[in-house]
Amino acid sequence: MRRIYMDANATTPLLPEVFEAMRPFFIDSFGNASSVHHFGQRARAAVEQAREQAAALLHCRPAEIVFTSGGTESDNTAIFGILRPGDHLVTTSIEHHAVLQAADKVRERGVEVTVVPAGPSGNVDPEDIRSALRPNTRLISVMMANNETGVIQPVEAIGKVATEAGVAFHTDAVQAAGKIPIDVAAIGCHLLSISAHKFHGPQGVGVLYVRRGTRFEPLVFGGSHERQRRAGTENVPGIVGLGKACEIALAALTDGTDDRIALLRHRLEQGLLARVDDCGINGVDQPRVPNTTNMYFDHLEGEALVIALDLKGLAVSGGSACSSGSPEPSHVLNAMGLPQSRAQSSLRYSLSRLSTDDDVDAALELIPAAVAQLREYSPVYKKHLAEAAAK
Numbered sequence: 001m002r003r004i005y006m007d008a009n010a011t012t013p014l015l016p017e018v019f020e021a022m023r024p025f026f027i028d029s030f031g032n033a034s035s036v037h038h039f040g041q042r043a044r045a046a047v048e049q050a051r052e053q054a055a056a057l058l059h060c061r062p063a064e065i066v067f068t069s070g071g072t073e074s075d076n077t078a079i080f081g082i083l084r085p086g087d088h089l090v091t092t093s094i095e096h097h098a099v100l101q102a103a104d105k106v107r108e109r110g111v112e113v114t115v116v117p118a119g120p121s122g123n124v125d126p127e128d129i130r131s132a133l134r135p136n137t138r139l140i141s142v143m144m145a146n147n148e149t150g151v152i153q154p155v156e157a158i159g160k161v162a163t164e165a166g167v168a169f170h171t172d173a174v175q176a177a178g179k180i181p182i183d184v185a186a187i188g189c190h191l192l193s194i195s196a197h198k199f200h201g202p203q204g205v206g207v208l209y210v211r212r213g214t215r216f217e218p219l220v221f222g223g224s225h226e227r228q229r230r231a232g233t234e235n236v237p238g239i240v241g242l243g244k245a246c247e248i249a250l251a252a253l254t255d256g257t258d259d260r261i262a263l264l265r266h267r268l269e270q271g272l273l274a275r276v277d278d279c280g281i282n283g284v285d286q287p288r289v290p291n292t293t294n295m296y297f298d299h300l301e302g303e304a305l306v307i308a309l310d311l312k313g314l315a316v317s318g319g320s321a322c323s324s325g326s327p328e329p330s331h332v333l334n335a336m337g338l339p340q341s342r343a344q345s346s347l348r349y350s351l352s353r354l355s356t357d358d359d360v361d362a363a364l365e366l367i368p369a370a371v372a373q374l375r376e377y378s379p380v381y382k383k384h385l386a387e388a389a390a391k
């Protein structure tokens with residue numbers, strides 16, 4: 001069976017160029033980047049080159065890049081690193097669990113937390129962020145692009161609110177990196193998280209951008225790695241892979257790769273809207289990253305559709321990978337105010353540079369057929385048809 005992957009927001013495969021860049025650092029150039037000898041120096045040089053590549057993607061100084069174990073650690077470091085008991089955090093209802101769960105934890109430790117609701121299109125209003133500010137607000141954390149809907153948040157306007165109020169601003173750009181340009185100065189953020197495996201780098205390595213002069217307490221203590229901002233021997237192959245993936249991602253913004261992905265997404269959406277009744281796109285009236293669409297197919301269970309499509313060879317997701325498999329509907333779609341039945345009938349399709357026209361053609365055959373089959377067995381759909389006939 002041909003397998004088609006449309007779950008790039010969960011993770012992406014390594015590009016061969018990324019793997020080749022990493023390969024020497026597993027066996028030949030295996031040194032510890034903190035060692036003073038030749039082996040260590042080779043590893044150190046590679047780590048510093050990757051720091052420059054990451055800085056180029058984010059438009060910041062290399063010294064502002066801190067390597068971490070991924071998006072979750074970067075988000076946690078921003079939140080635990082800035083906030084102390086008595087401080088106030090402003091975040092939103094559509095953040096990734098890496099932010100929301102960390103916010104719950106700091107609340108238990110005496111931090112006040114305001115969770116600003118999102119609008120029905122999955123967007124956050126900067127004025128709502130402003131209204132939530134208090135004299136003791138220390139940190140605003142609002143994501144750059146949502147992992148489930150792809151909706152791009154007005155981070156530049158939120159950065160202005162933060163600057164005017166003299167409050168630190170963290171943005172989780174894990175789903176923005178490699179999909180839209182990121183310029184930390186334009187955003188006006190103090191902290192920003194990215195994760196390599198979301199843009200064809202390896203799993204388990206990420207970056208926390210920390211603006212020069214921003215004081216925070218590290219999450220991990222030990223050696224003086226990463227200028228005492230994150231202890232632990234650097235994951236040299238991972239960091240090298242992240243650097244290479246950043247270089248490729250930066251080029252993709254201007255070499256037509258992202259435009260091609262946007263066209264594929266458009267064809268998928270329009271094809272499904274034309275072929276399936278009672279379906280639609282969540283967050284459609286907002287700017288969205290080019291690779292993501294979140295679509296509802298009323299009168300069926302999304303999880304059943306994920307399984308039906310997987311059996312036919314198409315991998316999609318019912319929400320974020322971290323929460324799929326749980327019977328709870330997506331907290332993001334809930335936060336947008338979707339009725340529970342619609343939230344539960346929604347799936348995320350996320351493409352990458354490896355997606356092809358053939359993939360979209362196949363999806364346009366498989367999805368309508370699977371939806372029709374599930375609806376055929378659905379008592380809810382039968383009831384809907386009977387009600388429609390009675391009108």
Ligand code: PLP
Nearest residue numbers: 070071072096098147174175195
């Ligand atoms: N933030 C967002 C928006 C994400 O989508 C993810 C992963 O799904 C993360 C954070 C966590 O990143 P990682 O998997 O690198 O820990």
